[in-house]
Amino acid sequence: MxxxxxxxxxxxxxxxxxxxxxxxxxxxxxxxxxxxxxxxxxxxxxxxxxxxxxxxxxxxxxxxxxxxxxxxxxxxxxxxxxxxxxxxxxxxxxxxxxxxxxxxxxxxxxxxxxVYSDLFCDVRLSGKPAGxxxxxxxxxxxxxxxxxxxxxxxxxxxxxxxxxxxxxxxxxxxxxxxxxxxxxxxxxxxxxxxxxxxxxxxxxxxHTPLKIHSPITLEVRWRNNQTARSVALMPGVEQTDQETTSFTHEDYAEVDRVLKAMLHIVLSPLNAGHVQVP
Ligand SMILES: [Zn+2]
Structure with a gap:
């Protein structure tokens, strides 16, 4: 095993x-x-x-x-x-x-x-906060x-x-x-x-595996609007208000890929919001 x-x-x-x-x-x-x-x-x-x-x-x-x-x-x-x-x-x-x-x-x-970095203020899977x-x-x-x-x-x-x-x-x-x-x-x-x-x-x-019912929506509220803007450059990711982005997919593997890409983007020196103190 x-x-x-x-x-x-x-x-x-x-x-x-x-x-x-x-x-x-x-x-x-x-x-x-x-x-x-x-x-x-x-x-x-x-x-x-x-x-x-x-x-x-x-x-x-x-x-x-x-x-x-x-x-x-x-x-x-x-x-x-x-x-x-x-x-x-x-x-x-x-x-x-x-x-x-x-x-x-x-x-x-x-x-x-x-969750991952202090730039992620709130992460939700299909509406429910997730750690x-x-x-x-x-x-x-x-x-x-x-x-x-x-x-x-x-x-x-x-x-x-x-x-x-x-x-x-x-x-x-x-x-x-x-x-x-x-x-x-x-x-x-x-x-x-x-x-x-x-x-x-x-x-x-x-025990049964945790299955998130599809379609799965990943919503993230960001610490600042610049990070939301950077993340919303990804195809399929929408900015739904100044500080929030949303991504929906049938498949959790795609949600996970988007989360990983978000982490790369938000920690990059290209993200001006990374160093901003609100
Ligand atoms: Zn840790």
């Missing part, structure tokens, strides 16, 4: 601030160790239930070099580095997807809440891969249960604001992750 494990950093056990998860920060090495420990806990539980292949996708930040490969579980295969974007290496070759270290979506009063976990699960669902476990902040878990009712969830922290959180005890959280991963894999037949 092959598992795809996507790892973000904001929802990792023990991490409380964006300052800890920027490469070069004095706290970054601790964050790397903590992220690796959460992943290893999930692999240990999944193995107890019979999973055999573990593909760990490093999906945080543009560089995607966060986990410590020499401290990862011996049987893990590691996928990281540029030019990967979002969950670019996901495919239909997996039996299930696990999301480790996820966080609340943009706009929530929730620890380190955002990074939902977007990852929707891509997995397109490939008929069920998302069976999420670990992360309280709001990430709540959101994932709304979209994937049978998903196993493990809270690593409770949000006090966007900039403060109460972390749950590390060793207890690692035990919870291990047990939830074991349950998730043992119960795999009960």
């Amino acid at each position: 092959r598992l795809a494990i996507s790892v973000d950093m904001e929802g990792i056990s023990g991490i409380v601030s964006f300052k800890q998860i920027e490469a070069g920060s004095p706290e970054f090495q601790r964050a790397q160790r903590l992220a690796t420990a959460d992943v290893n806990s999930a692999i240990a539980g999944a193995r107890e239930a019979g999973a055999t292949r573990f593909f760990v996708h490093d999906t945080h930040s543009r560089d995607q070099i966060n986990l410590l490969i020499d401290e990862l579980d011996d049987s893990a295969e590691y996928i990281g580095g540029q030019p990967m974007l979002l969950w670019e290496a996901l495919s239909a070759d997996y039996d299930a997807a696990l999301l480790i270290g996820y966080h609340g979506r943009a706009g929530l009063v929730s620890i380190m809440s955002h 990074e976990g939902v977007l990852a699960a929707a891509l997995a669902g397109y490939y008929d891969v069920p998302t069976i476990l999420v670990t992360g902040s309280d709001d990430a878990c709540v959101e994932m249960r709304e979209w994937c009712p049978t998903i196993e969830t493990v809270e690593t922290k409770v949000s006090l604001s966007r900039y403060a959180t109460r972390c749950l005890p590390l060793k207890g959280t690692w035990a919870n992750i291990r047990e939830a991963a074991r349950r998730a894999v043992a119960g795999l037949p009960n």
